[in-house]
Amino acid sequence: MADVENGDNLQQSLAVELIVLSVSKYERATALIKQGLPVLKKLYRSEDQNVRVRALVGLCKCAASAGDDCSRQPMDDESRTKLAMACRKYLVVENANKYSERVSLVDVRRFACEGLSYLSLDAEIKEQIVCDTELLKSLVELAKNAGALCVYTMAAIFMNCANAYEKPKIDEEMIKLAQFSKHHVPETHPKDADSFVEKRIRQMVKAGAVTACVLVSKTESKSALDNLARCICAFSAFEDLSGQIISEGGAKLLLQLYKECTADGKIKAAHAIARLGAHNDPNIVFAGQRMYEVVKPLVDLLHPDVEGRANYDSLLTLTNLASISDSVRKRILHERALPKIEEYWFDPAHEELRAAAAELLLNLLFCEDYYKEVIKPGTDRAKVWALYCDEGDTE
Incomplete structure (x- = not known):
């Protein structure tokens, strides 16, 4: 309050900054609205535009302290x-x-x-x-x-x-338990x-x-x-x-984000790359050297901890890339994608993932190195292909 009454614009700006930083949770914002709202309103009427806009930020942060829970908005x-x-x-x-x-x-x-x-x-x-x-x-x-x-x-x-934004997974039983014990349950608008x-x-x-x-x-x-x-x-x-x-x-931005984001951000960036490449010509989406750079993000999506939709989009995009040239196929194999792809191919529980993996492996067979590995005596890969073809269409 002393800084506010001071009349010095710099001191007032600092006072507003401190108020904004103190609003971090709903409970704190509720208390601040009771005690600090008159201060923010007074600062918002300041003749100095910098003080006024900072006070506006404080008011906005207080108003939004409940997040997307429409049942307990403070304003x-x-x-x-x-x-x-x-x-x-x-x-x-x-x-x-x-x-x-x-x-x-x-x-x-x-x-x-x-x-x-x-x-x-x-x-x-x-x-x-x-x-x-x-x-x-x-x-x-x-x-x-x-x-x-x-x-x-x-x-x-x-x-x-x-x-x-990341949303917490809702457990219906926990919601019922919270309602029974009269705890607050967030509501979606x-x-x-x-x-x-x-x-x-x-x-x-x-x-x-x-x-x-x-x-x-x-x-x-x-x-x-x-x-x-x-x-x-x-x-x-x-x-x-x-x-x-x-x-x-x-597409260029997503490659940059994949290199610079945290682990969670990398997955989002890689999934976006997979979505763009799943239904578009790779020569347009990933022109030039970018076609080789996107292979690693796509291969990293082939992980059991990543959601199934991202796995599927990645397999589709890799299939499109594998149809382009032998150098791209070699790059996919170089990134050690083969064991991950075969894992989806051997999984009978998810037919769509299995079919996408089979199509990708079929395109990779045009790579001479992989073709020789499949038909090499002593391996069962050719037999597995024969058995897979014999299964027919389950639909």
């Missing part, structure tokens, strides 16, 4: 909408004459982006963001001007709108249903979200890079969007 819908509109006022460029002024205020705009990233956990705000074409364009423009300065907040907005999420993803990609992700990717922050990987992975789930993702540099 009502109207208050959160007003905060989102305040963030929009700083972000959206109304006309070309003001744009040159906004470029010089990158710091102010990136703080507004941070405030919006907190609010984007709310499903109603997600819908407002993706339906506002001017706002989406302004986010892309901010990515061009600010670059890595806004990487985490920019990625958070796209990730939240696409519902690409109706606008976070799959149909709404798909619509939001399509609108973001159309507005240039992939371009924005590419522009802000020059960073050393592992968590920010992981969020970018989650975004592109969510975008690539829809086959008809793959063309735009590829044309805007998505």
Whole structure:
């Protein structure tokens, strides 16, 4: 309070920063709203724009402290909408004459982006963001001007709108037990249903979200890079969007993310690579040397701890790659993919994975080294192929 009453803009900015950092959990935010909300409101009325926008970030963080749990929001819908509109006022460029002024205020705009990233956990705000074409364009423009300065907040907005963040697995028995013992059970907003999420993803990609992700990717922050990987992975789930993702540099970005992300981020990046290559010409998706670079991420997806859908997409993409040239086939074998592929081929419990693995092995047979290994006397690989062909179509 002493810093706030001081009147010094620097001291006030520091006071707001401390308040924002202290809001980390719902319980803390609830206490802060009771005690610190008047302080933030007073600072929001400051004549200094830097103090005002920092106070806005604090208000947004308090409003979003319950995450995506719509049953216990600390502020009502109207208050959160007003905060989102305040963030929009700083972000959206109304006309070309003001744009040159906004470029010089990158710091102010990136703080507004941070405030919006907190609010984007709310499903109603997600819908407002993706339906506002001017706002989406302004986010892309901010990515061009600010670059890595806004990487985490920019990625958070796209990730939240696409519902690409990690969600805890729900155990129905635990929910019933929690309800019986009168513990709080988080509720999902109706606008976070799959149909709404798909619509939001399509609108973001159309507005240039992939371009924005590419522009802000020059960073050393592992968590920010992981969020970018989650975004592109969510975008690539829809086959008809793959063309735009590829044309805007998505495939190149995913290779970079695979090299620089944490273990979880690597899986997301590799899965996105597999999705892009599963139904598109590898010569277009992975042009030139990139065709050899994607082999390792795809082979790493062939692991029992990785979900089945990612395994399947990886097998399909490797099959497409193996049809290109002998050098690519040799690269697949060099990455020690053969034992992993055969493991899926020998597994009768998952017919689709087994069929995909068989098709990949068939393409690899065009590699002379592997062909000789299969027909070499003393091995049973040729017999296994004969038995597999004799099984026929179970359908």
